[in-house]
Amino acid sequence: MDPSDLMHIYKDIFAKKLVLITGKGGIGKSLIAAALGQFLAESGKNVLIVQNASLDQISPLFGLAPGYDDAVRVQPGLDVLNIDAIANFRDYIVEHLGQKRLYKTVFSNRTVKGLINAMPGWADVMLLGRLLFETELRPRHDYVIFDGPASGHFLNLMTTPDSVLSMSFGGPLAKETQRVKDFLSDQAKCTMLYVGVPEELVVSECLDFLPRLLKVSPVSVGGVIMNRTPPPIRLGQNLDAQLRPAETYAVRHSDAAEEALAMLAADLRSEKGSLDSIPMWALADFGFIKEPLPAGFGRQFLTPLRRIDRVGASS
């Protein structure tokens, strides 16, 4: 595919202002967030990548030390923010509700901090609220990309608004929760990318996870990315006798990936309804990601090897 088509290929994703990314742990979610951010920034857009992790894994991809709490500008047009639950809670009270004194007298109390962490759903609602804030209420960027937690935790995060609302709480928290839920449900503004790799275990997890996610999540799934698809190996005939160890390995590796992708396509074909309309792309395996990411990395990285067809064959 022609790299200049990227805007076109991902047009449905880029039509939304908030892109949430999830998938199994360790399959390259942060790298995809960074690649998307870099590509959009290099296309003249202003982008914010939001993480909620114990370690900022995005700034180092751009050659900077991990950041905490405050947004780090990693390159022109691209900011990276790692949200800490407590700092986010402070921002919510102070900036959202305009209650600076209340925060100082009440919420800086150590015990209250502990409570915020222990109260189910609070930190999560405020994290989602922060995404709403950055995207809608005080938009300073054209795009917000959320490098979300791994599948299971992400599912919990997406069901949080409903769980909090079902506890029938009153007060600003309940109102905020409803507002967050309405925002996430807005298909014109928010979308989600699911990231996987072409491995049997990951694909079967994806096939199990996506229908469950679609059932409970207010955000719709805008695409599935199969990261690290190995290059097709074309070797001469009479392979077995001549193959070097690395060739044998590469052939098996690429065959296994093809099998996994076929499994994905076949299963999707049998899947009724909602999964049908989700576009799926295979991205190339880059072997190893060197840091800092060079200029133009995002464009190269995101250019799909191909689109995965649900007819069983890929084109």
Added chain:
Amino acid sequence: MIENKDLIRNSKVIVMLGAGGVGKTTSAIVIALAAAQLGKRVALLSIDPAKRLAAALGIPLSNDLATLSIPQKYGITGSVAAAMLDQKAVFDQMVDRHAPTRDAAIRIKANSIYRAASTNLGGPLEYMALAKLQDLSADARYDLVVLDTPPDTHALDFLARPNVLDGFMETRVMNWLVRPFLVAGRLGLGKLLSASERLMGGMARVSGVEPLRLFAEFLVLMQDVIEGFHKSGEATAELLQRPSTRFILVSIPTHTARRSVENITRQLRELSYKPELLLVNRCLPEAVTADLLSQEQDHQLATYVLKANGQREVIEKLVSLAPNIWRLPEREHDPGDLAGLMDLVAALSHQK
């Protein structure tokens, strides 16, 4: 057969640590099987979010240990009993065990804070796993307990504070959070806020009163449960400090995973725990690496040459993290069954 693996042989507790997606659960099972091959009777506690591995091994998703049936051909003289912990079930079990009466248990389970906490909260499962670790390490039926920790980088929180709810049992907290509600029960809720319980009123302005009332009820009801838990938390902290308790780090050879495992190691050392071993999963097999690095140019395999060089670079940086480093090869198929896992056990025996 694993020889000279004193590290496994002399351990009574092994705690596996690593970021999500680096193969921690698989590694925990491989270490358990390796120990069983040395004749150990192993108890394996795992939190496997995929649950697929559990299915492949024929382990029920349960808090009770189930013994793996391992065909004789694998030459395992010991045994592995595994439990795949499920959060809600673990939580309910704890309540049933520690609640003073059956009625109290029913009321706790009906509390909506409890319901949310037991299904959604990340933390409790780790604490539960630690409580179970405590039970099992004292159980004469097992020589070794392998603990697989949760798949996120917050995993170390529980080592720092073996009892998360401790803070809430401090009298101070109980006083300001719970007592007003007990009083309010007699005086009516309006009095509570007008009595200007500063913190309470302040929080209620954001959250509404209901969540605070529920949380107070939750704490009152859970008091016995939490106290029972507190005791095991102290004992667990002592257990983790013993020399026969070993910490194994798990990673993969990428820069992102390296940063995670460096971060975990730093936190671990701050708590004065030392990692004994670093397992690096998903390495290119040695013969493949040697082959790739010996070729001048290879356009077909350029991606793999890049990978071999990159992996070598990362592993050189990882070496300083633990006194021992073992590399496990990436396999073209996931080790989704016992045969695949036993291959990895065999790969352990080739480590220097």
